[in-house]
Amino acid sequence: MESSLPLWAALIPILGAFALLLKKNSDSFRNAIVIGASVLPFLLLLSLYGSVINGGVHYAISWLPGFGLSFKVDAAGLLIALITSFLWILCSIYSITYMTHEDKRFRYDFFSLLTLASNLGVLLAGDFLTLFIFFEGLLIFPYPLIAHKEDAPAVKGANLYLYVGVATSLLLLSGMVLLKTYTGSLEISAIAPDIAASMGTAVKFQIAILMIAGFGGKAGLFFEHFWLPEAHPVAPTPASALLSAAMIKAGAYGIFRVVNLLFVPQAGAAAEDWLTLGNIGYWTIIIGTITMFFAVISALISSNSKRMLAFHSISQMGYIVMGIGCAAYLGKDGAMGVAGALYHIVNHALFKAALFLGVGAVYFRTNQLDMYKLGGLMKNMPVTAICLFIAVCGISGVPLFNGFASKTILHHAIIESYEHGHDMTLWLVEKIFIVTAAGTFASNFKMFYLIFRGNRPKEFEQVEPAPLPMKIGMVGFAVAILFLGLFPNWLLETAIGPALAPLGFDPSSHAYQLLYNVQTQVSGLAILYPGAESFSVVLHNLFSSVVALGLGGGLMYGGLKYHWFHITIPKFATFDFYATKMLRRLLNPWSLASDKRV
Template sequence: MKGESGLLLLILLPMIGGLVSRFLAGEEQNNQRRMRASELVFAVVSPLTLGLAAYYAFRPVDGIPKLTVSKICGKGMTFSMTGFRTVYVLVALIAWSVSCLFALWYMRNEENKGRYFCYTLVTLGSTLGVFLSADLYTTFIFFEVMSLASYVWVVHEEDKEAVRASKTYLAVAVMGGLVMLMGIFILVNGAGTTDMDRVAAFIRSQNERTEIRAAVFCLLFGFGAKAGAFPLHIWLPKAHPVAPAPASALLSGILTKAGMFGVLLISGQFLVGDEAFGKLLMLIAVCTMLIGAVIALFSVDIKHILACSSVSQIGFMLCGAAAMCVLKEEQWLAVSGTVLHMLNHSFFKLLLFLLAGVAVHDLKSRDLNVLRGFGAGKPWLMLLFMSGAFGIAGVPGFSGFVSKSMIHESLVLCYKETGEISFRVTEILFLIAGGCTAAYMLKLFLVLFFKKPSKDVEAFNASGKKYLSKPCLVLLSIPALLIYLAGTLPEYLMLPVANRASDITVFGVARERFRVFTGENLKGGLISLTIGAALWFFVVKPLITKQVSKKETVYVNRFPKKLDLEQAIYRPVLLKLLPGLFGGICRIAETVTKKAAIGLFLLGKRICGLADRTPELCITGVRRTVLRPVCETTTVSTARKFSIVTGGFMNAVSAFLARIFKKKTKRTDNVERVYRGLNDMSETAKLVTRSLSYGLLAFCAGLLAMLVYLLYCLRG
């Protein structure tokens, strides 16, 4: 281990704290003493880690804190605490501290609290590992740990909707991780290292970029999947609503920024000045920005609206990342705007999701028809919501206006430098998407605070229960105050942070002072807000409201379900089309292989049979040719001739006698009868001549003949 060991402590401390919290909680939820000990660990770990990170961030030190841990996970790990990494480590820890403390109130009556505490802190440690990683291998390892640990957030409720959403989340995370790993393999094959700085230098030195672009596209797929970029955004609208509100705030506010961290590496270091990649990323950004905004306009589920809003805001950030590729040396404006909007969005969604969690927790519903009028008579809650809503809508005086103005100006600069109409169109769509943001936040604000309370809200108010504890109100005031102060004092709070975090890119340091409250910037913000008001009153409100009776109006989601990418494309393709296609190919291959095997078996059988009969055929051939007998026995031929003559004569006599006596007799073939008789006689003669008695008889006859001859000789 070489370097600043405290960087490893930043990662391990939350993970160890999570395991300790889980151990203390045990399996028995009713053990209050153990559960309070677990809650204490859960509440203390994040602020403690925040203090440690602040110490390393602000202490006077020469150079950048770095750490190399060798002989771990095969190739070792490297960590670094540069400007951007420092900023986002601090932001992540602030968000985690607020979320964890809020979760103690939110989950006080929930089950499986110990499991939630454990995986929340493990996710924190892995997220810090992603932000501190200095090489792609380390990034990948902690990226996967982060995805798997945060899966528990999505499936926490364990109902049908949560299980289905968790499968989608895990599928996208795993596919993104595998594709990212392929990109890392390709880069290592060329660069010979996974160190980010060396990889960036290698890529910039290459003239032939076909293989490089293939690798970078793989990385973009993996990082974009986690960020929620189109077309891999499908997990956000499904996962955020079912997760507990404190987890949703972190999923939207921090985990998506881990994906954006990778996108900034690509656009700011790997493919700096690659205009073709910038245009592709710009197209993805526009689609992400508009799709998320449109779905949020029609939705009537408060957490679903905020989730789709996250998709749209990721599109805004991707616009800035795309402008970084196009602007090259003049990219500082796009870099600052993108980084600041990432920071702003983290605090926006931290505040808004926790506020939505208050309403959902009290009324046990996410439907706007049930939540209608929940904020009426709650001025403190309204002020907090206004801070988040005005900030994300880009209202001047709040932090969102600053970051959106910088991204907008970078798009204008892209159009001025290139002269391409596509960037002008993108700028217009940027303003329209900003108007959509204002419209759906106006919808939430009016429904929650200015509509007549629903029956459920009236029943809750009549019960006398507190909608939120005072410590939680103070806790939520932290991000709300940051949003307001950063928007009113951007020169002192936002721009210095942007300059420090701009080292994520090659040419990111600001070369001139950005003036926020100019007429041009205010004009752009006013255009977006005007578009938003017009969309709400003239388009969205008439579409999502339905008159049930003269006194009652309900909100309905009229967005076509057929346009859901997961249901319309991904699930049919991945679960039906591709299995059917490849199943058919496999069946065809199996049939062809089976037929070929049978054919080869039969061919082999024929060959073996032929080989078996070949010796016999050779022997028979030799016998009939080379070894054929010179002369054959004439007995059969003589007998055949005799039988033909004799039998033919007998046949003629039989026919003559039958004609004379006119007597019908059964006609027989005397030739065969004579031949068979001769054969029988021949066989009998052979048997007789070969017998012992025949030999003795012949011997006696010979002896008698010899005696007679001797007597004749003696007489003479």
């Protein structure tokens, strides 16, 4: 169906941003505009649901900007766009009070709306050029959000963000140029297999590497992640939540499009095309696994809670990218991987936003981000504590909370992949998956424990509970987490099922069947339902979860008791160290003399 609504969804926040200029200094006016400009796109996108399910929505304007913009919405894009604008609504409400502690609120609101517009544009774009235009918006507009405080760490984080962003977007651009030259098109559809065999598979790998690396910068993939723990935590909390929960997904979405759509062969394609896809998938799994594992280690030894959450964002992106890789590796049988990745995108958005907002609420009242210096705040901030607890359960994959469902599906996907080729590295990946889940559990529960339980330091005895708008934001996310945790099939049926449909998976494949089997059991509640068909599957899922949680619990206990979490990695072993050093040299070589003087 042709409809201009996708364009409007991206345009309304831009219009809203400029409407802010009318009354720059009125707080209530600005709040109304910001919330209105986040709610409207959400409603517009929601109204598209019916037509998206029935074949997708597309729209093109040819006169702007030179090349023309085109929009194409399918179920996967719509799902991520919806969750993005949902996040923006709640975070905007939250920021009403939170931002009273900050100045330059106009600038914050202005660029927040522009970021929303760019983010939606990326998710709704119909071709890579349109996507790239919005992607560059997503590069520039968050800068003022990250650098909001204008102090040294904020500017440093923002600069790292910007230069990594520019560099990786150039990789993406190079990939697009190759794609355009070899296929003559930049449409987001399965065009890469059209590259004639005469050109060799090397070209395909070049395109895949360039584009995955290009999107990976935003997604925080390994080697390109080092900006993320510097940039996300220094922003004001609502912005951290948006960056970490929503914007990072633009990168995952791009990788998803490249791996799961661009390179998927059409019916009747040569076996070679499938092999190419499988190889791309394999390396995507590896990158995803490395990302998830090392990031969780870094998270365990962080004491700044926002920084820890940023590392978890990287780690959870590793899960998502691994799922995407599994789907490609499995070829026609990859339904499980895509389902898990998409589901985890949604879940991660919810619990990561809730975690940031909860930590932000604590920071708002105590002005303290170091979790080791907090404690016993349960009595002071019960609502925040409960919401944060729900989010912690969500991210740790505790049964009955949303993370359990998606992690279970992803776990199935990686097991599927191992059984597909019996590649021993994938067997190892499965074990790392479990260990990472354990680390996630340990570090998040540790954070919860340190902030809300234990001894309350004297200076925090008079801490007040979080203000109402912040509570609304947090409770909103907590409810969503609980809802998806208790009814995981709802999302699978309404959104992820339709998203799988156009991706060319074989509906009769084992994975697809299993997915629909698993569907009924991932909630963990299924064990209570009579007539659960494959009881063993349920038990198996619960068992993996219990193993992970048990390991995590042990890790947390041991860590807190024997101070494992206070290990510091030497500076020379961190990427950040070299990146910062290199950027310093690159950006102002003339300052070397002044360094020496100091």
